[in-house]
Amino acid sequence: MGREFVIEVRGLVKRFADVVAVKGVDILVEEGEIYGLLGPNGAGKTTTIRMICGLIRPTRGTVRVFGYRMPEERIKASRLIGYVTQHTSLYEDLTVYENLMFYASVYGLRGSEKRRAVEEALDRFLLREFKDKMVGKLSGGTVKRVSLAVSMVHNPKLLILDEPTAGVDPKLRRVFWDMFRDLSREGLTLLVTTHYMDEAENCDRISLMLGGRIVVTGTPDEVKRMAMGGDVVEVTFRKPVVEEDVRRVGGVKSVEWVGDRGMRARVVVEDAEEFLANLLKADWLEVAVAAKADVSLEEAFLRIEGAVR
Amino acid sequence: MNILPMVRKEVRQLLRDPRTLVMLVLMPLLIAVMFGLGYGSGRGKLPIAVANLDKGPLSWRALDILEDVGEVEVKYNAWSVEEAVDMIRDGKVYGAIIIPEGFTDSLVMGESAYIIVVVDQTNPHTSVIVCEAAKSMAYALQVSISEEYGFPAITVSYQTVYGPTVTTMEGFTPITMTLLLHLVPMTLISMSICKERETGTYERLIMAPISRWEIIGGKLVAYFLVTVVDMVVTLLFLVTFFDIQVRGSMIDLSVFSALMLICSLSMGMFLSVISKNQLQAVTTSIFLFIPSLLFGGIISAVEFISPGVRTVLTYGLPVYYFMKGFRMIMIRGVHITQLVTECEALGLMTVAYFLISILMLRMRVD
Numbered sequence: 151m152g153r154e155f156v157i158e159v160r161g162l163v164k165r166f167a168d169v170v171a172v173k174g175v176d177i178l179v180e181e182g183e184i185y186g187l188l189g190p191n192g193a194g195k196t197t198t199i200r201m202i203c204g205l206i207r208p209t210r211g212t213v214r215v216f217g218y219r220m221p222e223e224r225i226k227a228s229r230l231i232g233y234v235t236q237h238t239s240l241y242e243d244l245t246v247y248e249n250l251m252f253y254a255s256v257y258g259l260r261g262s263e264k265r266r267a268v269e270e271a272l273d274r275f276l277l278r279e280f281k282d283k284m285v286g287k288l289s290g291g292t293v294k295r296v297s298l299a300v301s302m303v304h305n306p307k308l309l310i311l312d313e314p315t316a317g318v319d320p321k322l323r324r325v326f327w328d329m330f331r332d333l334s335r336e337g338l339t340l341l342v343t344t345h346y347m348d349e350a351e352n353c354d355r356i357s358l359m360l361g362g363r364i365v366v367t368g369t370p371d372e373v374k375r376m377a378m379g380g381d382v383v384e385v386t387f388r389k390p391v392v393e394e395d396v397r398r399v400g401g402v403k404s405v406e407w408v409g410d411r412g413m414r415a416r417v418v419v420e421d422a423e424e425f426l427a428n429l430l431k432a433d434w435l436e437v438a439v440a441a442k443a444d445v446s447l448e449e450a451f452l453r454i455e456g457a458v459r
Numbered sequence: 460m461n462i463l464p465m466v467r468k469e470v471r472q473l474l475r476d477p478r479t480l481v482m483l484v485l486m487p488l489l490i491a492v493m494f495g496l497g498y499g500s501g502r503g504k505l506p507i508a509v510a511n512l513d514k515g516p517l518s519w520r521a522l523d524i525l526e527d528v529g530e531v532e533v534k535y536n537a538w539s540v541e542e543a544v545d546m547i548r549d550g551k552v553y554g555a556i557i558i559p560e561g562f563t564d565s566l567v568m569g570e571s572a573y574i575i576v577v578v579d580q581t582n583p584h585t586s587v588i589v590c591e592a593a594k595s596m597a598y599a600l601q602v603s604i605s606e607e608y609g610f611p612a613i614t615v616s617y618q619t620v621y622g623p624t625v626t627t628m629e630g631f632t633p634i635t636m637t638l639l640l641h642l643v644p645m646t647l648i649s650m651s652i653c654k655e656r657e658t659g660t661y662e663r664l665i666m667a668p669i670s671r672w673e674i675i676g677g678k679l680v681a682y683f684l685v686t687v688v689d690m691v692v693t694l695l696f697l698v699t700f701f702d703i704q705v706r707g708s709m710i711d712l713s714v715f716s717a718l719m720l721i722c723s724l725s726m727g728m729f730l731s732v733i734s735k736n737q738l739q740a741v742t743t744s745i746f747l748f749i750p751s752l753l754f755g756g757i758i759s760a761v762e763f764i765s766p767g768v769r770t771v772l773t774y775g776l777p778v779y780y781f782m783k784g785f786r787m788i789m790i791r792g793v794h795i796t797q798l799v800t801e802c803e804a805l806g807l808m809t810v811a812y813f814l815i816s817i818l819m820l821r822m823r824v825d
Contacts, residue, residue, distance in 0.1 A: 206824060256664075258668065
């Protein structure tokens with residue numbers, strides 16, 4: 151028997167009347183990790199998430215969550231899953247407290263256990279002051295927090311979040327990701343979709359979805375290396391040089407000029423440390439500054455997207 | 460002028476949803492067809508009883524005429540006034556025409572004669588029709604005997620069973636209650652599932668360990684609890700302030716009304732399950748109410764409806780059973796245990812719509 155995955159998706163396909171939204175997706179999520187499913191709008195992220203939740207029946211392929219087949223065994227798996235939907239999905243004409251109490255009850259909590267769970271959720275997601283406010287009267291960011299609290303009230307082992315930070319201001323996004331990391335440290339497994347690439351840096355592993363397919367999977371660093379074809383070193387020269395001069399250092403895969411030709415270059419190399427060491431010894435070059443460059447996931451994804459197209 | 464873009468947008472939106480389109484075009488047509496079939500040439504007649512105590516030739520001639528003039532049909536021949544009245548009380552007929560002894564003799568002598576019409580005042584429509592039929596008959600008889608016997612007067616005198624204390628208000632109370640206990644709760648609950656779907660709460664709800672029957676059953680019980688209070692208040696209000704006399708027991712009336720209420724809710728729930736959005740649910744429930752209005756015994760006695768439409772449609776409408784039962788309890792003072800058919804029909808429809816709703820509720824979002 152193979153390893154136990156929290157989420158095990160194999161060969162997932164979803165065909166709607168006129169489009170194929172998901173075209174053969176494999177996802178393996180391990181316990182305790184934050185797994186990011188990234189991609190532009192319309193890439194098939196939500197459809198994939200909904201199939202994982204058992205809300206949509208796949209056309210082909212299998213989904214297992216904690217070993218339970220979805221959607222057939224959804225009820226059995228449901229107590230282990232918290233689901234934060236894209237549109238907050240709360241009862242706007244009920245108060246924060248009433249929403250929490252309802253879901254705590256539906257998930258089988260009773261009496262003092264239920265009250266404790268609701269109180270904990272209020273504190274943990276900083277909602278105490280909004281306890282008796284109608285959800286419909288709250289601001290966007292607060293509603294998102296309520297949504298998170300409601301999804302966590304039954305203490306699930308897996309939290310699935312569909313675009314939890316869409317439309318949330320940058321400051322609050324950071325607060326959210328701090329919360330996610332806290333939850334992850336406590337042993338919770340998280341599957342998050344987002345189209346904000348910068349957020350994906352917070353994930354342990356990520357998959358990029360494009361046009362219904364996963365085009366790359368790995369840790370953020372692995373994905374960046376894959377996208378760029380190696381490490382990136384940025385070098386500024388005192389005197390103009392030609393590409394040939396740079397390649398002589400060794401281990402160079404490509405050279406890309408920044409600004410004036412011959413003065414600044416982004417060099418893709420097999421290993422940054424090795425290249426920097428060799429660069430010191432390269433007496434045919436007059437190097438002003440050289441350092442390993444930060445590649446943003448956004449840049450990496452744009453490259454991958456370009457390569458795929 | 461920005462009215463034109465607005466018009467274009469609205470028309471486009473109205474026609475976009477195929478279901479709305481069907482509603483707009485097909486439903487009116489369907490209703491027109493149903494109406495034609497139900498009330499056209501093949502329509503039925505009101506059953507009445509006749510007690511011919513005269514047995515003379517002119518009384519038989521009068522009854523022959525009756526077959527042609529009115530919208531009534533002689534279903535039974537009674538031997539006495541008491542028997543005719545009993546038939547009305549039993550609900551077998553809507554009225555009786557009594558031709559007293561000596562009717563023929565009086566007319567032959569050229570003296571004035573009279574006939575008696577006994578009507579069931581329970582239903583405001585039918586009593587008028589029976590009286591009209593009797594008047595037409597009397598007039599036609601006068602015309603037909605004028606050459607032989609001159610023009611003797613024939614007066615029509617009226618008597619009512621369950622009356623004459625049945626006021627107009629009392630006659631219309633069952634209709635008011637039908638509207639309140641059918642259309643209102645049905646429309647109200649028809650939005651409930653669609654609302655969850657539209658606002659997105661459904662997606663979260665069905666992720667929880669909750670079954671179809673818990674969703675449907677929970678909603679039904681909640682709507683029932685809220686609307687039943689409304690119903691009792693309305694009933695008490697009518698009885699207290701409008702001086703409406705309930706001849707049966709108030710408890711029977713409430714229990715029977717509650718049964719209708721749960722049946723309407725069950726039907727509305729079914730609509731909610733099959734509708735895509737709230738607008739669709741509401742229009743469907745209103746359109747569904749039209750047949751109830753036309754063929755459920757609200758605007759006319761069901762006997763008027765052609766037998767075909769009656770069998771296919773009327774007997775499938777909760778409204779029909781409710782109107783009948785409600786009138787029996789309120790105006791005739793019948794005990795609920797005697798309304799076996801009505802209670803069974805309403806109960807059966809409640810269970811049927813409830814089960815279909817559970818079976819058809821989709822626990823998915825696609």
